[in-house]
Amino acid sequence: xxxxxxxxxxLKRNKMKKEIRNKTTxxxxxxxxxxxxxxxxxxxxxxxxxxxxxxxxxxxxMANALGNTPEVAVAAALDDAIVWSAACSDEGFLSGSGTxxxxxxxxxxxxxxxxxxxxxxxxxxxxxxxxDATTRLLELVDNPNADERVANGYFWGGIARLTLAxxxxxxxIDGQAPITPMQATQSAxxxxxxxxxxxxxxxxxxxxxxxxGAIARAYRSLYWDEKWGSxxxxxxxxxxxxxxxxxxxxxxxxxxxxANYAPPGASNFVYESVNASxxxxxxxxxxxxxDPVTDEIDPRIVHGPKVNNSPRTGDPVYLITKxxxxxxxxxxxxxDEARLIIAEYAAMTSDLSTAVSMINDVRANNGLxxxxxxxxxxILTQLKYERSVELWYEGRRWQDMRYYEIIPNRWAEVNKTxxxxxxxxxxxxxxDNM
Numbered sequence: 537x538x539x540x541x542x543x544x545x546x547l548k549r550n551k552m553k554k555e556i557r558n559k560t561t562x563x564x565x566x567x568x569x570x571x572x573x574x575x576x577x578x579x580x581x582x583x584x585x586x587x588x589x590x591x592x593x594x595x596x597x598m599a600n601a602l603g604n605t606p607e608v609a610v611a612a613a614l615d616d617a618i619v620w621s622a623a624c625s626d627e628g629f630l631s632g633s634g635t636x637x638x639x640x641x642x643x644x645x646x647x648x649x650x651x652x653x654x655x656x657x658x659x660x661x662x663x664x665x666x667x668d669a670t671t672r673l674l675e676l677v678d679n680p681n682a683d684e685r686v687a688n689g690y691f692w693g694g695i696a697r698l699t700l701a702x703x704x705x706x707x708x709i710d711g712q713a714p715i716t717p718m719q720a721t722q723s724a725x726x727x728x729x730x731x732x733x734x735x736x737x738x739x740x741x742x743x744x745x746x747x748x749g750a751i752a753r754a755y756r757s758l759y760w761d762e763k764w765g766s767x768x769x770x771x772x773x774x775x776x777x778x779x780x781x782x783x784x785x786x787x788x789x790x791x792x793x794x795a796n797y798a799p800p801g802a803s804n805f806v807y808e809s810v811n812a813s814x815x816x817x818x819x820x821x822x823x824x825x826x827d828p829v830t831d832e833i834d835p836r837i838v839h840g841p842k843v844n845n846s847p848r849t850g851d852p853v854y855l856i857t858k859x860x861x862x863x864x865x866x867x868x869x870x871x872d873e874a875r876l877i878i879a880e881y882a883a884m885t886s887d888l889s890t891a892v893s894m895i896n897d898v899r900a901n902n903g904l905x906x907x908x909x910x911x912x913x914x915i916l917t918q919l920k921y922e923r924s925v926e927l928w929y930e931g932r933r934w935q936d937m938r939y940y941e942i943i944p945n946r947w948a949e950v951n952k953t954x955x956x957x958x959x960x961x962x963x964x965x966x967x968d969n970m
Contacts, residue, residue, distance in 0.1 A: 602673040603685025606666035606692035608802060610699075611795035613658035615805035615866060617699050618931040619816055620651055622806075625934040626944045627822070631846035631853060632815040643947030645958045656704055656963040663696035664710070682737035690734065691747055691793070694727030695868055698754055702935050705959045708966050717959065718761050725754045736787075746793035746869035748784035752777045752877045753869070760939035764957050771885060778881035781874035794865035803862035806929060811855045812862075820852045822928065828921060829899075829907050836902055836925045858929055867930060872898045876923055883915045891915050895922055902926075 622628035623640045630641040636650045670689030677683045700707045701720035708714050709723070732747035755777035762768040784791065797804045809816040818839060827834040839854040846853055859866070879894035888910055895918060896906045909915050923936055937944065943956050 599673060599676045599685060602669045602676065603683075603688055605669040606689045607796065609662040609665040609669075610692045610696045611797060611866075612802045613655070613662040614695070614699060614795050614868070614931070615797070616655050616658060617703060618806050618866065618929060619809045620655055621703060621931055621934040622810075622818075622929060623816060624944070625937050626819055626942070626946070627929060627933045628810065628816055629819050629846075629849065629851065629946055630815060631817045631848055631851070632813075633848070634815060637815055641946055643944065643951035643954075645951070645960050647961075648964060649960070652703070652960040653963040653965075656700070656960070657965055659696055659700050659703075660708070660963075660966065663693060663700065666693040666696055681734060684735055684738040684740040684743060687731045687735035687738060687740065687743055687747070690727045690731035691743060691750065694724040694731065694747075694750060694754075697721070697724035697727065698750070698757070699931070702757070702931070703960055704962055706962050708962060708970065711969070714962070714970070718758060718765070721754050721757050721761070725751055728754065741787050742791045743793060745784045745787035745791035745871070748780050748787065749791065749793075749869040749871070749874045752779075752781035752784060752874055755780060756877055756880070757935065760935075764938070764941075771881075774881045774884065778878050781877040784874045785871060785878075788871065790871055792867050792870040795868050796865050797863050799862050804859050804864050804866065806856075806866065807859045807862050807864055810929075811859075817846060817851070817853050818856050818929075820854060822925075823852065823854045825925065827904060828918065830905050834925050835904075837928055856929060872901060872926055873932075876919065876926065879922075880916075880919050883912060883919055886912060888912060888915055891919065895919060898922060898926060 619628070620640055623630055623637070624643065630637045639649055640651055666689060670686065670693060673683075673686055673689055674680045677686060680686045697707070697709075697720050701717040701724065704717065706714035706716065707720040709720075715723075728747045728750045732744050732751070735741075735744035735747060755773055759770065759773040759777060762770060762773060810818060822837045823839060823842075825834050825837050826832060838857045840857055841854070843853045843855060845851065858864075875894045875898050879891045879898075882888070882894065883891035892907060892909065892915060895915075899905070899907060899922070907918055909918065920936070920940060924933065927933070927936075936942075938956050938958075941956055943952050
């Protein structure tokens with residue numbers, strides 16, 4: 537997209553969290569936040585930027601600003617989700633103090649927690665902004681069925697819904713009755729399907745492929761949630777994931793869609809939190825992790841040398857370099873994730889040659905030696921390893937640990953006994969509004 541020159545200090549997480557809590561109505565905050573995104577874009581001017589009116593949003597000159605808004609809004613909350621899900625999983629740990637942070641590290645998910653409470657509000661606000669911008673854009677563009685700005689809006693609205701579903705017990709959409717994570721995931725699929733169709737018509741093959749890839753990710757989530765939530769082991773659901781992944785790769789074998797960050801506006805909170813603060817750290821189990829095929833250090837876990845030891849836990853501290861600065865972008869849908877989804881389905885349905893082939897395509901893209909096996913259990917073990925390193929710090933690991941029933945070692949014993957199939961509650965603000 538063009539004209540991505542944002543000044544979105546309002547979405548920097550500290551101010552956003554404060555304003556969400558101080559506004560007397562949720563809607564008032566969202567409208568003001570939405571307006572500030574729009575007026576910061578370079579292709580539209582208003583006489584008084586602090587008093588943009590709802591009627592201004594019907595001006596055709598707003599089309600590019602509206603088209604850019606969904607990604608900006610969602611990106612500003614997505615990186616927070618990655619940080620806290622990493623802390624809840626085995627990707628990261630809490631080095632510093634802070635009761636709420638430590639509670640996430642130790643697997644507490646009952647009752648109030650400021651961190652995931654504010655994360656819910658940020659994601660809910662981002663979803664609303666993204667979808668409201670898209671709704672308005674539909675009225676402004678000449679051909680909404682072939683406009684990549686519309687496709688972009690549907691894609692990021694879907695990412696917001698899927699991220700809420702990944703992390704929270706319930707999701708509330710526009711003040712309606714709460715829906716389950718599975719229902720929210722299904723609604724995200726509908727958004728991605730619209731994005732794929734419109735992006736293809738607009739000639740944006742990368743976004744079309746990424747949308748199919750996001751559908752694959754969502755159907756994979758549905759399969760695992762059905763399996764553990766209702767004992768419904770329906771491989772037809774996983775087949776839909778595999779088919780969507782194949783559709784993505786048929787369009788592009790190298791696609792990637794990023795959440796873009798551009799300081800001094802939106803900055804990558806993964807970098808800020810793990811490298812620039814003293815609180816969140818990568819778990820040292822990933823430091824110098826060896827590839828089981830070669831027994832050599834896996835190049836996908838990129839980090840610096842040991843810095844010191846954590847004052848809280850004594851663990852060695854390493855800074856991650858996957859995101860080298862606060863402007864580093866975060867991939868949200870990419871071709872190698874699609875390959876691993878195809879590989880997983882193939883391995884589970886005894887198509888072992890396809891599983892190995894897809895795993896090796898991913899490995900080859902990283903300059904790694906080929907994996908070879910005809911043993912289903914061994915292939916599935918390698919597949920799980922590949923996901924853990926390929927998608928490291930991209931917001932997938934906590935979900936995978938739920939799906940594979942891996943309880944983090946850092947969880948408190950009382951939480952280990954409650955099991956891994958748990959999510960965080962919706963925010964107190966959302967409960968009050970309900």
